[in-house]
Amino acid sequence: MSVFEFLMQPGSFDVILNIGAIVLKIAIVVAVAMFHVAYATYFERKVIGHMQVRMGPMEVGPHGLLQPVADMIKLFFKEDVIPTNADKPVFYLAPVISLTAALSSLAVIPFFDGFVIANINIGLLFILAASSVGTYGIILAGWASSSKYSFLGSLRSAAQVISYEVAMGLSLVGVIMMAGSLNLTDIVRAQADYPTGMFAVPQILGFFVFIVAAGAETNRSPFDLPEAENELVAGYFVEYSGMRFALFYAAEYIGMMIMGSLAVTCFLGGWTIPHFITGVLPFLDYVPGIVWFLLKLYFTIFFYYWIRATLPRYRYDQLMAIGWKLLIPLALLNILITGIIKIAI
Amino acid sequence: MVEWFFGYLAGAVILLSILVVLSRNPVHSVLWMLLMFLHVAGLYLLLxxxxxxxxxxxxxxxxxxxxxxFVVMLLNLKEELRIKRFTGGWPFRLLIAAGILIILKKVLDGFKVGFKGPWSIEAIEQATHTKALGKVLFTEYIxxxxxxxxxxxxxxxxxxxxxxxRLRT
Incomplete structure (x- = not known):
């Protein structure tokens, strides 16, 4: 069937309209996410600056508000340096894998009621799968650069992500059991019907495990061993420059936002607020859901900045001990408790 | 439409499997394998x-x-060298491969559709695949x-x- 015949068929107009709507949705989500990435870097520097009694960026624009724009222009015009011994195709591919995996997770996150690009039944598993594919970007970047620093960084990252993914997956099992679904929209709805309005209260153990594991999964401090700057210069992306470096940077921040959004949708009630609050203050019902979602998301991201400004980095053996000897048993205990309560009630 | 998707996925799986074997760099082999696994996941989606x-x-x-x-990187394997084979006799191996192919053809010809259980495509779609799988796995096949x-x-x-x-006793 040629394209023309397809267009002449009855009903094909609806198909095109449908595809157009999806493309538009994707464009909006990606643009908003990229804007957030730019300003997440600004606020990270600002927040940590103020916590350490500094001002943070102040020069470009009022209060340094245009700093992300300046950074972007600088990264865009920087020379693209590729090491002589690098495995070129893999070197080119690594940042693309990282960013694509991070961006594709955005597709299943419900930002407010009814707004999700792909409302699939296995949304939660999809995010876990995408994050496990994203690891390849890091491992391959380290290997393809043929530099000892980046290689060590990528090996550390591989071991770290494998260990913490287990804990993260197990910590979400409690939520799945309570909601009875893997669909993120259904999970948010189940929380709205729950007396406390969010699963963070009954699933406090799972929430703790998830927050710690998410920090390790996105290489955030205090688990930023893959890029420990005082041992490995910058870890796996030390040989990357210009736009390729920017892709890694964007992937890292989007990864952080995905983990934040996952915490919001699975534990903090997504776009809803608990009924007992709207019972006291009924006018809050008129606030659109996206506002609540973003407020909760900003809080989780602020929390990660806060942790970074407060805690020193763990040693590698401590990192492994926390993952295997503390978080995984805790997550298993959480599943057991949830199961017993589910049967009892 | 579905046939086209299946054709693409099946063809890609075969091609990528061949590339896994033929790559001279072991890390590249692993990467082709990754791509192959993703295509296999696509086949599952199609089902x-x-x-x-x-x-x-x-x-x-x-x-x-x-x-x-991890293993491939830590062993620090170099690219495979092209060297002359020590043994000949490839016609014999080809004969064995052809024999296996004939047996496979016979097996496929004798393929019969098995009995149909309660889980038809419609039933699975209605219950969602995860729920259906969980139910069957934890009751019938416990x-x-x-x-x-x-x-x-x-x-x-x-x-x-x-x-x-070993701990000292």
């Missing part, structure tokens, strides 16, 4: 088995293949499931025992 597709990516691409990469988990537990304990340093 309405979304849970299996996600698990395929999480378990095979996310865990097993990362360990492969014994095989438990046996499989016991075998895995034994393997884990064995690995821990082998890796553990």
């Amino acid at each position: 309405n088995a979304e849970f299996l597709a996600a698990t395929q990516v999480i378990v095979y691409a996310g865990a097993i293949l990362v360990l492969f990469l 014994l095989p499931f438990e046996i499989a988990s016991l075998i895995l537990l034994v393997a884990i304990i064995g690995a821990v025992f082998l890796a553990k340093k």
Whole structure:
């Protein structure tokens, strides 16, 4: 069937309209996410600056508000340096894998009621799968650069992500059991019907495990061993420059936002607020859901900045001990408790 | 439409499998394998088995293949050298391969559609694949499931025992 015949068929107009709507949705989500990435870097520097009694960026624009724009222009015009011994195709591919995996997770996150690009039944598993594919970007970047620093960084990252993914997956099992679904929209709805309005209260153990594991999964401090700057210069992306470096940077921040959004949708009630609050203050019902979602998301991201400004980095053996000897048993205990309560009630 | 998707996925799986074997750089082999696993996940999706597709990516691409990469990188394997073969006799091997192919053809010709259970495509679509799989796995096939988990537990304990340093008594 040629394209023309397809267009002449009855009903094909609806198909095109449908595809157009999806493309538009994707464009909006990606643009908003990229804007957030730019300003997440600004606020990270600002927040940590103020916590350490500094001002943070102040020069470009009022209060340094245009700093992300300046950074972007600088990264865009920087020379693209590729090491002589690098495995070129893999070197080119690594940042693309990282960013694509991070961006594709955005597709299943419900930002407010009814707004999700792909409302699939296995949304939660999809995010876990995408994050496990994203690891390849890091491992391959380290290997393809043929530099000892980046290689060590990528090996550390591989071991770290494998260990913490287990804990993260197990910590979400409690939520799945309570909601009875893997669909993120259904999970948010189940929380709205729950007396406390969010699963963070009954699933406090799972929430703790998830927050710690998410920090390790996105290489955030205090688990930023893959890029420990005082041992490995910058870890796996030390040989990357210009736009390729920017892709890694964007992937890292989007990864952080995905983990934040996952915490919001699975534990903090997504776009809803608990009924007992709207019972006291009924006018809050008129606030659109996206506002609540973003407020909760900003809080989780602020929390990660806060942790970074407060805690020193763990040693590698401590990192492994926390993952295997503390978080995984805790997550298993959480599943057991949830199961017993589910049967009892 | 579905046939086209299947054709693409099946063709890609075959091509990528060949590339895995033919790559001279072991890391590239692992990468082709990753791409192949993703296509296999696509095949599962085509069969309405979304849970299996996600698990395929999480378990095979996310865990097993990362360990492969780990080993390949730590052994620091170099590119394979092209050297002359020490043994001849490829016609004989070709004969064996052709024989296997004929047997496979016979097997496929004798293929009969098995009996139909209660889980038709419509029933699975209605109950969602994850729920259907869970129900069947934890009621009808609970014994095989438990046996499989016991075998895995034994393997884990064995690995821990082998890796553990000998403690002085």
